[in-house]
Amino acid sequence: MFVQLFLVFFWYLKVEGATLWCYKSDNDYTKTELILPKDLLASEYFNKNLRTVIYTFGFRASTNGSITKDVVKAYNDYKKENDINFLLLDWEKEANSGLGGVILEYPTSGVLNAKTIGKELGDNLLVLSDNGVNLGDVHLIAHSLGAHLMGYAGKRVNQKKKSIGRITGLDPAGPLYTGPISIEGLRKGDATFVDIVHSNPGLYGTSDSDGDVDIWTNCDMLRQPGCPNKTSNFFSEDDRCSHDRAPLYFVETLSSPSAFAAVKADNCNEWKLMTDKEGDTSSEIVYMGYQINTEAKGNFYLRTNSKSPYGKGLDGIYP
Helix, strand or coil: CHHHHHHHHHHHHHCCCCEEEEEEECCEEEEEECCCHHHHHHCCCCCCCCEEEEEECCCCCCCCCHHHHHHHHHHHHHHCCCCEEEEEEECHHHHCCCCCHHHHHHHHHHHHHHHHHHHHHHHHHHHHHHCCCCHHHEEEEEECHHHHHHHHHHHHHHHCCCCCCEEEEECCECCCCCCCCCCCCCCCCCCCEEEEEECCECCCECCCCCCCEEEEECCCCCCCCCCCCCCCCCCCCCCCHHHHHHHHHHHHHHHCCCCEEEEECCCHHHHHHHCCCCCCCCCCEEECCCCCCCCCCEEEEECCCCCCCCCCEHHHHCC
């Protein structure tokens, strides 16, 4: 009982108030509190009639992190030619308690706060829906633990018999979320369409096929091409390199929609046997990214380059 009370106290102690940053451009944005969705509706930065993309980061990441900056820049560049709302969900304080180290902080702060903030985001979206926003035009995208946060938002919306259009999980966090005895995080059904990009399965990322479409990059390799081929300190930048590749692959598709072709197979071994550069494959192909075929279902596999540009086009379907 004491431990349970401690965890509940720790949980509420760290939920300090997430915000949504709504962008016009890289350096032009407005912030509104997540729990005050009508402030967003009243903002000149938000157009309820446009498609809406919301991105967030994972455990111990930040608004100022290099990956977050890359995603924000890519979407603001995309906005120059496409009419969308682009928002960043800032839960940096809740994702970084700074107490007890990674191993203690992850379950007692990160995981619990992800669930709380996810429900708050779901409530926010329900208010937006009641005020004219089409939830079918909402796309939630997130890396690592943030992917499960988005899943909780989808579950919250589902409770009201509504559905978010799409959730994209970029190497959703694996610890506590993978295996027969695990927490239920992002799953198909949390949105009308759920796609997941796996770049570090079984380590920092989940190894389960949890989406309508699961895309596995370089599935036969322990590390993604170009990542340090050595043992690194736990949770160091080098150690997270493969885990951090998923968002980099995804944002590249905004400027190169056909860069990441992936071919359908039941598993990694089948993929390696079925594709042969001497011939062709009759299996279904999808293109990872914003423009993916949302009617597709199943596991898809591809190979990437070791450095940017990472996409190999149709050559990527071959081992």
